[in-house]
Amino acid sequence: MKLPRMGLGCMNLSHAYGIPPSPEEGLAVLRGALDAGVTHLDTATLYGGGRNEELVGRALKGRRDEVVLASKGGMAIVDGVKVIDGRPSALRQHVDASLERLGVDHIDLYYLHRWDKKVPIGESVGALASLVDAGKIGAIGLSEVSVARLREAQDIAPIAAVQNEYSLWSRNPELGMLSATREAGIALVAFSPLARGFLSDSVGDPSGLAEKDIRRAMPRFSSDNWPANEALLPAWRALAAEAGCTPAQLALAWLLSRGEHVVPIPGTTSIAHVREDFAALSLPVDGALLARAGQLIDTHTVSGPRYAPGPAAEVDAETFEDAA
Numbered sequence: 001m002k003l004p005r006m007g008l009g010c011m012n013l014s015h016a017y018g019i020p021p022s023p024e025e026g027l028a029v030l031r032g033a034l035d036a037g038v039t040h041l042d043t044a045t046l047y048g049g050g051r052n053e054e055l056v057g058r059a060l061k062g063r064r065d066e067v068v069l070a071s072k073g074g075m076a077i078v079d080g081v082k083v084i085d086g087r088p089s090a091l092r093q094h095v096d097a098s099l100e101r102l103g104v105d106h107i108d109l110y111y112l113h114r115w116d117k118k119v120p121i122g123e124s125v126g127a128l129a130s131l132v133d134a135g136k137i138g139a140i141g142l143s144e145v146s147v148a149r150l151r152e153a154q155d156i157a158p159i160a161a162v163q164n165e166y167s168l169w170s171r172n173p174e175l176g177m178l179s180a181t182r183e184a185g186i187a188l189v190a191f192s193p194l195a196r197g198f199l200s201d202s203v204g205d206p207s208g209l210a211e212k213d214i215r216r217a218m219p220r221f222s223s224d225n226w227p228a229n230e231a232l233l234p235a236w237r238a239l240a241a242e243a244g245c246t247p248a249q250l251a252l253a254w255l256l257s258r259g260e261h262v263v264p265i266p267g268t269t270s271i272a273h274v275r276e277d278f279a280a281l282s283l284p285v286d287g288a289l290l291a292r293a294g295q296l297i298d299t300h301t302v303s304g305p306r307y308a309p310g311p312a313a314e315v316d317a318e319t320f321e322d323a324a
Contacts, residue, residue, distance in 0.1 A: 001068075001109065001138065001139045003068060003161065003187045006040070006256075006263060006265070006266075006278060006281055007038070007040030007070070007264075007265040008033050008038050008040065008041055008042065008265060008266070008267065008268075009042050009191060009265040009266060010030070010041055010043045010047065010055070010056055010267065011043070011044070011267055012268060012269050013029060013030070013052060013055060013267075014047050014048030014055060015047040016047075016214045017196075017210070017214065017215070018209060018212060020269070021269045023051075023055060025269070026055050027055060027059055028271070029269060029270065029271050029274065030056065030058075030059035031059055032271035033274045034059065034067070036271070036275055037278070038067070038274065038278065039066060039067050040263075040265070041056055041067050041068075042070045042071075042163075042265045043070070043071050044075070044111075044113055045072060045074075045076045045098055046072070046076055046082065046113060050076075050077075050097070053071060053101035054101045054102075056069075057104065058103075060104070068109065069102070069104065069107055070107070070108065070109040070111065071102070071107050071109075071110055071111070072110065072111040072113035072141075072143060073098065073110065073112070074086045074090070074091055074094065074113045074114055074115075074124065075113040075114045084114045084116050084314060085116055086112060086115060086116030086118075086124040087116070087123070087124075087127075088123055088124065088126070088127030088130075091112070091127045091131075092127060095128075095131050095136055095137060099136060105135075106135055106136055106137065106138060107136070107138065108138040109137070109138060109139050109141050110128060110140065111141035111142060111161070112124050112128065112140075112141070112142050112143065113143050115144075115316045121149055121152050121156075122152060122156045125159075126156050128140045129156065132157070139160035139161070140153075140157055140159055140160060141162065141189070142159060142161075143164065143191075144164055144165070144314075144315040144317050145316045146176075147176040147177055147180045147318070149316050150181075150184075154184070159184075159186055160186065161187040161188075161189050161263075162181055163189040163265075164188070164189075164317050165190070165191055165306065165317070166191075166192075166255065166262070167192060167193045167194065167195045167255065168199060168251055168294065168296075168297040169198060169302045170192065171298060171299050172306070172318055173317075175323055176318055177317070177318065178259065178262075182259050182261050185261070186261065187262075187263050188259070189263045189264075189265055190262055190263065190264045191265055193251060193252060193255050193265065194248055194251055198220070199250075200247055200251070200273075201247045201248075203221070206222075207223070209221075217308055217311075218306070218307065218308065219306075220303065220305075220306070224303075224304070229304070232296065232301060232302075235296055236250075236293075236296060236297060239292060239293055239296060243285050243286075243289055245283055245285070248266070248273070248277060248280075249277070249279060249280040249283055250285065250293060251293075252280035253280050253290065254285075254290050254294060299320055306319075
């Protein structure tokens, strides 16, 4: 399947970054995004314990045919706890529940949100392939996987997309996934393309983040690493000003330059930021300036790993720590 060049990540509207907007405010953002021409929405079973899918479903009433709709399963909130479960029976239940919450008869792209390391990935992908045959999902995606896992999955069924974190400050796809997806004709969907607000220069002081904001537990926002990362921002702001755009737009322009198959999905709770982000699609930025952006913020200049040890153990994507 061919994905639009950029999508809207919907997680922020229900999940993860402190207190989300009200359902009415979230609905206004989604409807405004559709009115602005956004044609790819990305949600998941996990987000808000299903509330995000319900919100997206409300926004799509009467407009389903306007978008490529993506969701994810294999990771859910169960009795208030996040559970990774890639068993075929669980995936079938997740897809059926997603369809009901979204109020649709099919989901265009459905990801295995995390590889359940207790279940061979072939079993999980085989279950999703049967759901393609049943017409419940249109195509299969994988999230936070390695090249090795992608190849195992491809032996079972066609894979349309891999959704891994990718931005100037998270270069893990450059350890093999960027080239592997390009060579196979698979979309590389880049989540957190604005580095969880760092590249849009919107974080401020991490100590002021809401109590349940997931960034509080992320090493790059810790008191040990944040001062070094914050020190990169003045030069980053200056580079964006030189490019004649906002910091967020420069970050997205850099990602778009990494390949025609790279699809950023920035998330926001502001329709103004939706318009700002999607304007990057038509932003002319000099290649030499993009190269300077890539040198200013990269693996060697950013302080701290992506995740703390617990969350890091849940993902399968290549790491620079393992490559060292």
